[in-house]
Amino acid sequence: MSKIVLVGANHAGTAAVNTILDNYENNEVVVFDRNSNISFLGCGMALWIGEQIKGPEGLFYMTKERIEEKGAKVHLETEIQHIDFEKKVVKAVNKNGEVINETYDKLILATGSLPISPKIKGSNLENVQFVKLYQDAQKAIELLPNKDIKRVAVVGAGYIGVELAEAFQRCGKKVTLIDAAESCLTRYYDSEFRKKMEDNLRNKGIDLQFNQMVSEIKGDTKVEGVLTDKGEYDVDMVVLAIGFRPNTDIAKDSLETFKNGAYKVNLNQQTSKEDVYAIGDCATVYDNSIQDTNYIALATNAVRSGIVAGHNVCGTKLESIGVQGSNGISIYDLKMVSTGMTLEVAKSRGYDAESADWADLQKPEFIEDDNTEVMVKIVYDKATRRILGAQMASSIDISMGIHMFSLAIQEQLTIDKLKLLDIFFLPHFNKPYNYITMAALSAK
Template identity: 65%
Template sequence: MSKIVVVGANHAGTAAINTILSNYPNEEVVVFDKNSNISFLGCGMALWIGKQISGPEGLFYSSKEKLECNGAKVHMETEIKKVDFKNKVVYGINKDGVEVSESYDKLILSTGSLPIDLPIPGKDLKNVQFVKLYQHAEDVIKKLENQDLKNIVVVGAGYIGVELAEAFQRCGKNVELVDLSDSCLSGYYDLEFREMMKENLVKNGINVNFGEKVLELKGTDKVEEVITDKKTYKADMVIL
């Protein structure tokens, strides 16, 4: 029997954990995740924000309890700070500030990704958001209850940006979709298909602004404007 430590328990981590537990029942599996939940289907956030589903419950397919029921040992809200690859030990800190460590025979790193943190002035203003985690989506939905929040600028017209632009439009907001590229979904499709998507966005009331570079976000406490190299947009919320 060997001991396998898995760092990160969202999609890749959960799949690895379930595969090991199902096929190699004698292996010891120890899991670390710095979030408070497991297996959140981030691709469904736009459906939740846009009120196409009633809540987030169906966006989870596993949990700490399910993994432990199948034989894993799971540490939630514990961030791994260091890996000693020579001596095969991981070191972390849990939510209470207590240091933890765990030895391993094999190590799986499934830490996921982060949105690009644009180096622009004003990004620390209130209502400038990432939408990556469950907590991000929950925060955005709460803020959308404020009827004074009318103008939303989405920076980035990839899959997530396009889906969120649709979601905010479904909520009755004025949506500006901004991207440095000359079209939406530029990393995924040929131009003729990207043009079809652009037409679809415009037809459904989303303002598209391509070939623009965001230079600065302005506001006193909360974000109020997005400055690009071509225009200035009113903004009560900005999604990066």
């Protein structure tokens, strides 16, 4: 019998505790989380804000009560004050000020990530928002009926920023999307895909302002505008979606960390201390596209890491098979998915990379209804021919295609293996020469 303490109970922590309780008996499991809820699907916040779903209820898939029914003890609204790694004791303080000292045999850190808070003048003004937690989204929604809030600036044009720009526009707000980069979604897509998303956003009236840094949020008590190094924008609300950093302050001086501060873990999710594991956004991953350690904060990675750690703390040896950073976005019905490296990223990492590109109708031309164009781009290494990444875009759900590319990267498949891949044909689904094989055949 082991005593297992988990710190953090969102996606990674929930996956770990369920793995332990569902598969192993006679362990004592204690869970701490500083929030008042667990398992909140933050990726659904924009849907809630944009009124595309009825409410937040479906964004929770686990509760404190259900975990406790399985046999764990759960402390919510409880802050970790200190971890003594030598004596194996976690010190915490709950919302009532009570001190809890919990010993452990195995410790799992699932402390997640924190939004980057830029040191900008005016960032403490009323109507300046982060959107990370359930409470953040709830506050944003409470502000939306305010007739004085007509114009919203979203700072940061990554996935969350783009999704929020759509959400606020759907609520009738005039939206300005600002980013220091030259475009939106720069980490995930090459220029032709980013251009497609930019046109999509502009067509809905969203004002795109790139290549500029926010220097000040203007106002006396409430937001009145945003000042950048290239212009000034009159807005009534500012949403900061600049990015996230690993939440590792509690143990960064005791455990080995990655260059960005994330806990460095092996394929068993172990940290530099044998009985301490780290999972989710606070930990590193093994990235199959670069074949090295990396940091990729995604809910899917968090869940997988929780499963791996859950089995290992109970004595079952299980190694991660690595990740590719597979991801996707759907904005005004434009669906874009990617996995692995973009061509730009691959070249910046020193690969002699090339891409095979193809755009075609999904089905034969004689299928007049429900037939749309699909874009696909396969990034590969010219020397080894190994697939490094892929991107796809369409108005239809093309996500299964990116799953195949994810597996191809994981298994180090070459671009040439895709050229004669057995992809079935039926006019209802695709063309005899499928866009995936056609892209592969175009590889030099």
